[in-house]
Amino acid sequence: xxxxxxxxxxxxxxxxxxxxxxxxxxxxxxxxxxxxxxxxxxxxxxxxxxxxxxxxxxxxxxxxxxxxxxxxxxxxxxxxxxxxxxxxxxxxxxxxxxxxxxxxxxxxxxxxxxxxxxxxxxxxxxxxxxxxxxxxxxxxxxxxxxxxxxxxxxxxxxxxxxxxxxxxxxxxxxxxxxxxxxxxxxxxxxxxxxx
Numbered sequence: 001x002x003x004x005x006x007x008x009x010x011x012x013x014x015x016x017x018x019x020x021x022x023x024x025x026x027x028x029x030x031x032x033x034x035x036x037x038x039x040x041x042x043x044x045x046x047x048x049x050x051x052x053x054x055x056x057x058x059x060x061x062x063x064x065x066x067x068x069x070x071x072x073x074x075x076x077x078x079x080x081x082x083x084x085x086x087x088x089x090x091x092x093x094x095x096x097x098x099x100x101x102x103x104x105x106x107x108x109x110x111x112x113x114x115x116x117x118x119x120x121x122x123x124x125x126x127x128x129x130x131x132x133x134x135x136x137x138x139x140x141x142x143x144x145x146x147x148x149x150x151x152x153x154x155x156x157x158x159x160x161x162x163x164x165x166x167x168x169x170x171x172x173x174x175x176x177x178x179x180x181x182x183x184x185x186x187x188x189x190x191x192x193x194x195x
Contacts, residue, residue: 028194029082031090033175035190037074037183045118045146045156045182046071046098065111070099074184080126088126092142092160094183095119119147120158120183136167146182158182167192 050069076094083089096118102111122144130137142160160181167175176189 028171031078031080031082031088031192031194033078033080033190033192035076035078035175035177035188035192037186037188046096046116049098049100049114049116064105065102066105068101068103070101072097074188076120076183078124080124085131086128088128090124090126092122092124092144093120096183115150117148117150118156119149120160121145121147122158122160134168134170136165138165138167139163140165140177142181142183156182160184171195 074094074096076092078090078092080088080090098116100114100116102113103109104111120142122142124140124142126138126140128136128138140162142158142162144158146156146158148154148156158181160179160183162177162179162181165175165177167173171194173192173194174189175192176187178187179185
């Protein structure tokens with residue numbers, strides 16, 4: 001993971017060298033992105049549940065049971081409108097969940113199961129540090145709520161800070177972001193389209 005972060009950061013630092021030096025006003029005003037954050041990137045909101053599951057695993061060793069945790073990747077879709085070459089605003093919606101199963105170690109049957117589903121919906125603001133036709137270096141901030149149909153608390157405040165992001169490509173592009181917040185902490189990647 002350290003090598004991946006080092007490669008991403010060095011790539012981000014090399015972007016200005018490769019970019020042409022002129023002002024660029026985009027003709028495309030809308031951007032749509034689909035992205036995902038994979039393990040070891042963990043949604044921050046599920047960390048307390050993981051701690052509880054680990055506690056149950058320790059407590060249930062005497063009962064010959066173990067806890068199995070499933071964390072699928074955080075996935076989201078974003079729509080952004082470019083106000084000008086530097087600023088964009090939009091909406092972000094995502095999905096992440098987790099499954100915790102207590103399994104008997106002898107006959108492998110499931111003793112109990114808990115499924116948690118979280119759906120973050122947030123307003124997003126983005127600042128382009130570097131805006132070239134084929135490369136964009138940016139930071140973004142998302143704020144909204146996390147909907148949780150399986151939880152007693154249906155609305156949870158949501159904040160996500162992505163200080164470093166890179167988009168490479170023109171109309172159809174790839175992207176990599178480094179972020180910290182309720183939705184994910186770590187690196188996520190994705191694809192997008194401008195129109």
